[in-house]
Amino acid sequence: MKRTVPLMIAATTGFVLIVSYFIPYTESWGEDAMTWFNILAAIAFILGGGNLLRMQLQKISDRRPGWGYAAVTLAAFVITLFFGLFKIGVQPTAAFPTNAWAAPYDREGSALWWCVEYLYRPLASTMFALLAFYIASAAFRAFRAKNTEATILLVTAFIVLLGRTYIAGIVREWLPEGLQSLSFDNMTNYIMSVFNLAGMRAITIGIALGVASTSLKVLLGVDRSYLGAGDE
Amino acid sequence: MYDFLKSLDRRWIFLLMLLAVAIPILGGWRFPERPSPLVETVFDTIEDLPAGSRVWMAYDYDPASQGELHPMGMAFARHCALKRHKMYFMTLWPQGTVMVQSCLDMLKTEFPDLVYGEDYVNLGFRPGSEGPIKIIVTDLRKSVSSDINGVSLDEIPMTRDLKNVQGVDLIINVSSGTPGTKEWVLYASTPFHITTVAGCTGVQTPYLYPYVPDQLLGMLGAIKGGAEYEFLLLDAYPQLRDNPDAKEALRRMGPQLFGHLLLIALIVMGNVIYFMQRQRGEV
Structure with missing residues (x-):
């Protein structure tokens, strides 16, 4: 029963969505199914929050390695949630000057806004920026012309890297009229719109066929891996 | 050695x-740009729309990728404001609201004559990955009943008559992953023939080339695309040349x-x- 009901819900919803795409009369059924999906997706945030709490608390209580990080995660989660839910520091808007509760939770000056602006944004940007350092280090150690394929990849990378910079313009101006197609930016555009395009189309079609077959397996109940392990 | x-x-x-x-x-080193055909197409698409056209601004990215995408997000908003297009901002990323708010703050500062609710509106974040796209293309109110401030769409002048996304003239999507450009192309622009342009990260660009130009009219790839777009914008609107914020992507091409x-x-x-x-x- 624990597996049959979810299987039936998944199959019914899946087939309704497929049918609604092809038969105009059933279009609204598909819209309703998507509305339910969106409501479930919103509820999933609560489940996600609960799961995060459970996992981190377990880690702290078992004193597993790195439990200090779990404590930081937990504290950040609880504080952010508190700031947002209780609209701490939110100033009233012009529309409701006497009631701060009517103002948006992330209004400028609020505690949550402060957290996002001065903690989350700089931290997220820093994590992304760190990639440049690690890519540089990895490029020095790992990007080797060990065989023909690797050499082709290397040359292509050079062309695209230079084609995305001002150097490409300098080289283009320096090249004679008849050799303009050999400028880095023109070659980059050619690589992206011919070789890359052909490869990506093949991959996209392959993925689409794979997704179609996997989806059918899920809808027909052949693939039940999404239900997780457990008793029948 | x-x-x-x-x-x-x-x-x-x-x-x-x-x-x-x-x-x-x-x-503060800056270098001139030569816009690629894809970027020119995006610019011309927005430029050629009649003033007051409805533009759906789908900003699906978060602060992690703001270094690469935010300048183009701002440039799109600036361009639409200069053209007096009606902008409908929405995000499918929980942290995307911050990026949208940043664009709205820019509009308030640089274009004080534009009125919230008449010229631009913030519809906030919608959960459910690509789910909301599938709904709002046929019935906006089934997924979005109010703006981010809780004001009903029926009370907002620019949303009062908008039944669904098919009613807009253009979708602009700035995306750094899933849900993003691919989902807007698959569930909105292709089945309902809505003109769509996009801006995306360098990593995403190769994946989106197969959709150009039939399903995706044009695309800005990474900060380079943003810089080329800013170059075109500054060329067409000289009044922006004194605004350092309008040259943010160009400024980032030096480190690049x-x-x-x-x-x-x-x-x-x-x-x-x-x-x-x-x-x-x-x-």
């Missing part, structure tokens, strides 16, 4: 990268140039060492 390079401490590489990025930023040159130098150096090691029988 060979021995030093063979076992080069990665902290030297980190230092070189820091200098390659910091010096052009501190020096030196970062790329350093990467190439490191790769070449790494390969020279590799071949020397091979010659000496060390690998």
